[in-house]
Amino acid sequence: MFQMKFRIILLLLLLVYFFVSGLFNIPQQVFFNVSATANYQQKNIPLKNYQQAYVLPQGKIAMINLSKFERWLAPEINGNDSLQLCFVIAYLLIIALWLFKLNIDKPFLADISKAIKLLGYGILIFSFIVYIRDLYFSKLIAAHSENEFSLNYTNSWLYGLTSSAIFIWLSKAYKKANELQNEQDLTV
Amino acid sequence: MPIVVNLDVMLARRKMSLTQLSERVGITIANMSILKSGKARAIRFSTLEEICKVLECQPGDILAYMNDKDFKKLMG
Numbered sequence: 151m152f153q154m155k156f157r158i159i160l161l162l163l164l165l166v167y168f169f170v171s172g173l174f175n176i177p178q179q180v181f182f183n184v185s186a187t188a189n190y191q192q193k194n195i196p197l198k199n200y201q202q203a204y205v206l207p208q209g210k211i212a213m214i215n216l217s218k219f220e221r222w223l224a225p226e227i228n229g230n231d232s233l234q235l236c237f238v239i240a241y242l243l244i245i246a247l248w249l250f251k252l253n254i255d256k257p258f259l260a261d262i263s264k265a266i267k268l269l270g271y272g273i274l275i276f277s278f279i280v281y282i283r284d285l286y287f288s289k290l291i292a293a294h295s296e297n298e299f300s301l302n303y304t305n306s307w308l309y310g311l312t313s314s315a316i317f318i319w320l321s322k323a324y325k326k327a328n329e330l331q332n333e334q335d336l337t338v
Numbered sequence: 339m340p341i342v343v344n345l346d347v348m349l350a351r352r353k354m355s356l357t358q359l360s361e362r363v364g365i366t367i368a369n370m371s372i373l374k375s376g377k378a379r380a381i382r383f384s385t386l387e388e389i390c391k392v393l394e395c396q397p398g399d400i401l402a403y404m405n406d407k408d409f410k411k412l413m414g
Contacts, residue, residue: 336379338369 162246166239180224181210182291183302190298211299223283225304237276244269258327266324270317277310340409342402345374348393363388
């Protein structure tokens with residue numbers, strides 16, 4: 151049993167290592183998914199005109215001369231969304247903690263409940279930061295492309311918000327289960 | 339919780355030890371100690387029935403209600 155736990159923890163630590171190494175892999179230029187705005191249409195001819203429709207360009211914009219922090223913060227288009235990696239690392243650490251303390255006779259522990267609650271609020275803050283980040287890069291892209299292109303939002307913040315609500319609710323349920331378990335232990 | 343367990347009194351009256359009672363009732367000595375020390379949060383009817391059967395008494399002989407003031411005084 152211990153060996154199995156040890157192997158799982160080792161695997162998790164390896165995953166954390168890979169994620170952490172990805173965190174510091176900052177690219178020189180950053181690409182963002184963008185779509186043409188109405189402003190583009192006024193200035194340029196659409197790619198294709200039809201009788202009742204037209205095609206606007208959509209693609210990637212390469213941003214150069216960004217600061218190191220901005221490049222680190224850039225959304226997932228580079229393959230390593232740093233904020234998302236931070237979240238995954240926290241998530242893996244919670245799983246590791248849960249695996250360490252897992253006891254089939256007494257599965258509901260106060261520590262785990264606190265950890266789930268912490269994770270829930272962590273994701274909530276993460277979602278807020280992601281939203282602010284997307285807003286920031288959206289403004290930056292609009293400014294650099296003379297308002298002709300806008301950032302395609304990642305929607306990570308929306309998923310984060312939903313999962314944080316689930317985790318916070320789960321922590322409350324876990325806490326209640328812990329209380330009931332303690333009461334059951336003191337029932338003769 | 340101002341419910342007092344008078345199990346030690348009944349055991350003394352019946353001249354029985356806690357170990358003997360736990361063996362005859364069929365619950366562990368650890369659980370019986372929890373009950374005797376007043377740490378228990380609840381007691382099953384089945385356990386109460388067995389204890390009453392073994393000690394030949396009523397549930398009221400084992401359990402008693404005490405008001406908060408007296409209970410705090412008793413527990414220190």
